[in-house]
Amino acid sequence: MKTVAALLVFISLAFVAIEGQRAPGIQRCLCRGPGVKIVNPKLIEKVEIHPASPSCGHLEVVVLLKNGARRRCLNPESVFTQNIIRMIANKNRSAQ
Template identity: 60%
Template sequence: MKTFAAVALLSCLLAIKVEGQARAPSIRCLCAHKGVNMVPPKLIEKVDIIPPTPSCGNLEIVVTLKNGAEPKCLSPDSKFTQKHLIKALEKRTLQK
């Protein structure tokens, strides 16, 4: 009887330990691919800059378009993106 109780207790402790283990983090990036290099500036309505997070280690730049099309991911490495962001930041600092 003591052996059965010990095995039952050990099984319960093992089940609790296994159940409480952390899962591998899932990567949840909005931009599944590298992104496009350029979008016509006239079509850009809004730019969202999403910094790296624990769930997605990539810098993501998502633009919402005026024509109602699906949001596009811009490549952070493209010259267009860097130039556009610098202009937007300069414009923002001048408004303050």
Template identity: 55%
Template structure:
């Protein structure tokens, strides 16, 4: 599993159009990215890439997302 914190600047918009999904099966996650707030997007975004190469935004406020990040950081 790969954990990245990236400070990417995008062209004035957020990558996640809505609040994101609350739950994704952990076994289907290939990698995830935590993108902090920036001048072009004022909210933190958490994006997972699934093994099917599909990308989904996770709801940063869901218990699943918070627990998933906590467990991933403990493994580092």
């Protein structure tokens, strides 16, 4: 009886450990591919910055455009995107 109880405890602990791990290769990122390097700044309505997380392993920068509410993914490594991130960070610092 003790062996069965110990086995059940071991199996339940194994399920908990496995359930908390992310499946390799499966990511739920918003952007596919590297994204565009530049967008006309006059067309940008909103900027969303999604940091790396367990569901997506890299930084994502998504802009919502005024014309038709299209979403575009920006390449986070481009100079244009780095400038946008810097401007948002500076604006947040000055607001505090």
